[in-house]
Amino acid sequence: MCAEKLLKFETTAVHGSKGFDPLTGAISFPIYQTATFKHGGLNESTGYDYSRLQNPTREEVENTVAKLEGAKFGAGFSTGVAAVTAVLSLFKPGDHILVSDDLYGGTFRLFRDIYGPYGIEHDFIDTADLNDVINNIKENTKAIFIETPSNPMMKVVDINGVVKLSKEKNLIVIVDNTFLTPYFQKPLNLGAHIVVHSGTKFLGGHNDTLAGFVVTNEEWINERIRFYEKSTGATLAPFDSWLILRGIKTLHIRMEKSQENAIKVAEFLKKHPKIKEVFYVGLPEHKGYEISKKQATGFGSMISFKVKNQEDVAKILKNVKVINFAESLGGVETLITYPQTQTHAEIPAEIKKRLGVTEDLLRLSIGIENISDLIEDLESALGC
Known part of the structure; x- marks a missing residue:
């Protein structure tokens, strides 16, 4: 039996994770615009129960983004900010996170005004300067959150350098990859643990929808993200999922x-x-x-x-x-x-x-x- 050929980025972007809808053969993956799914009987499920938990259209775009990033797992959210919020749910009061000082204002607001009062500590530092990273790591530091290139000053962070430092201290490296997308940059391949996207931007590409994504190779991170997603409900809607799928094709x-x-x-x-x-x-x-x-x-x-x-x-x-x-x-x-x-x-x-x-x-x-x-x-x- 022939081994499955690993497709190039462009082909995966065009065809998506499944390539077509296996139920109907539709080349354009359908919009499963439904809130709930019928059960055949007690303890019988199609694998889909309620669209807040999972929906076939969202599942397809999640798997497509994960595949393009070289990740095992992907989760789709209603906005990029919702995706970052889900990542921050991994931490508890007393944890400390180093954050790029030059970054999107909405992310800044999340750290300072939303999670700061709940006891998640943070310092905004120049993550493009590895010495600044080293000098600001504390005993309770748990993660480093970076944007590269940064918004709006276009600083470039040495992802490999940050990853090496993180391994010494057992820190989680989170990279916002919105500006370059997996077409130009794959942070997970460089050792990062989590990648976040505002899918509203280049992934969608047409200024017509809002979306966010979290991708990772770590099973425990994916499980926590999924639990947060289903519990808070900031999920990506079927139609918006389809718009992102269509955008990714080009x-x-x-x-x-x-x-x-x-x-x-x-x-x-x-x-x-x-x-x-x-x-x-x-x-x-x-x-x-x-x-x-x-x-x-x-x-x-x-x-x-x-x-x-x-x-x-x-x-x-x-x-x-x-x-x-x-x-x-x-x-x-x-x-x-x-x-x-x-x-x-x-x-x-x-x-x-x-x-x-x-x-x-x-x-x-x-x-x-x-x-x-x-x-x-x-x-x-x-x-x-």
Whole structure:
């Protein structure tokens, strides 16, 4: 009997975990839009009982994301924040977690305002600096939570380096892989224990749904995550599961095209007389460029930049036409965001200043439009 061939990433993304619906043969996996499932008799089940516990459409997207990440287990949640919340449920009062200081404002809020009062201790540190990690590990430290590249300053964390430190102290390494996706980066292969995603972003890819995922190879972690999921009910709905499945089919194509555009936009911004500084991992002068080349196969499509004249921020946001001034990222449309009042509004001013999240900073999520249209749009907005 022939051994099952291990499929390449692109093929798995297109076909999904099962490849088709085994019940009907449907190539597009069906939306099982049902709350409950009929039992044949006492102690007889189809394997599905109630959609909060499991649903065939959600199961397919969970297994697909897990497969793409090289993981054994995956769990789907209603949002990325819900996925991070599930991970934090692994810890108890008195536990200490080291957290990337430069990260999504919603994650910052979870640590500081939701779990902090319940006794889960944390320190926001520069996880891109391994010495900073070493110096902040305490006796009660249980985990290290990192974003890489980080949001919005695009810091790159040496995942291998963090993993080596974690093994010495028996710490759990959690990586938010939203920006690069498993197409460009696989943290579990680098030794991380848990990967989280805002599936709303690149996995879905069309700015039309909300989703979150937790993937792991650790059975005990999966069991705890599953228990939390069924107990709190922040599960991914069938229709949203289907939208993510549909988005994943083109993930590799979108990631390549948006990265191709991002490199050109970064080069344009770098040379523009009104731009003070550009933060893009794919620029050779970026501090994390070499580390990124070692641990990832691409640089992604997220760019932050600072203008020389702060007054230009409002002009750019008002005058872009092709690029949309909107929160979020990872869709086919290019979006521009003002972290100061949007994604990072609730982060204290002193922390934002230390990180460089200042009033002259803008963030771009580059889409798949024609590159000439994007550059001309930026050029026009900057010149107005």
